[in-house]
């Protein structure tokens with residue numbers, strides 16, 4: 140029901156005092172893109188969002204086409220090889236079985252990162268170091284934001300993008316910036332996070348961080364939201380691709396052992412983190428309810 144990596148993340152968060160962490164783990168290329176049963180649902184939703192509110196879910200700085208092209212090319216090579224039945228090759232093109240579409244590399248009317256974002260369930264963000272070596276978000280296909288707006292962050296340094304994240308400046312800004320300078324070609328790393336939302340929607344750009352859900356509605360009015368994030372260097376442009384695969388689980392469907400770890404994790408969170416996750420007002424009853432599952 141929930142990914143074993145999420146169980147491990149919750150077990151770790153339950154095991155002691157909260158501290159902000161990079162939490163990066165190296166993974167083999169075969170695990171770069173993961174496809175779940177919800178692949179079709181996510182791809183269809185992406186197409187709707189891209190058609191109806193393109194400016195909110197896709198944005199790119201000038202000069203990012205080459206890096207976008209590199210991402211599209213990587214996926215064109217990887218997907219039919221790794222998932223031959225889900226993306227069967229058809230001559231110079233391939234099909235997306237989930238949506239019955241045929242796709243080819245050349246789509247001159249579209250930014251190549253926009254094209255790439257339509258191929259996989261993941262959101263795709265490009266980070267590039269500026270002339271001073273400061274990593275900035277320069278382009279993204281972002282259909283499933285977790286309480287942030289692409290338009291407000293495009294072009295900004297990572298340290299600024301993470302402004303609302305408690306203790307990021309103190310604990311993570313410097314190591315993250317160093318990591319972006321040092322990530323070697325061919326190395327892929329993965330990182331998971333967790334939060335709680337009061338709506339199951341994948342597209343959640345707004346940020347009401349005060350869930351007012353009564354205990355009798357915790358099971359179906361609250362949702363565990365996890366992002367599986369991967370990072371890899373694009374060898375030609377030197378940009379870094381940050382891919383985000385979002386999973387949402389109704390709190391009532393979280394298995395009891397994970398729910399108990401979630402309860403302990405919530406007990407360890409400092410006030411700033413509780414507020415950031417939107418659960419400051421309900422932390423005590425929520426912890427009790429989860430622990431009793």
Ligand code: HEM
Nearest residue numbers: 160161264266276286287300301303304311315332333381
């Ligand atoms: C090693 C790389 C990174 C680390 C360690 C990191 C760390 C974090 C942490 C700790 C949070 C708080 C939520 C959570 O627990 O995940 C967060 C939120 C966020 N991260 Fe990152 N991050 C990284 C890379 C990136 C990149 C490349 C982007 C570019 C799009 C990004 C964009 C964001 C945004 C937009 C938020 C939400 C901020 C808000 O609430 O306004 N992160 N990140």
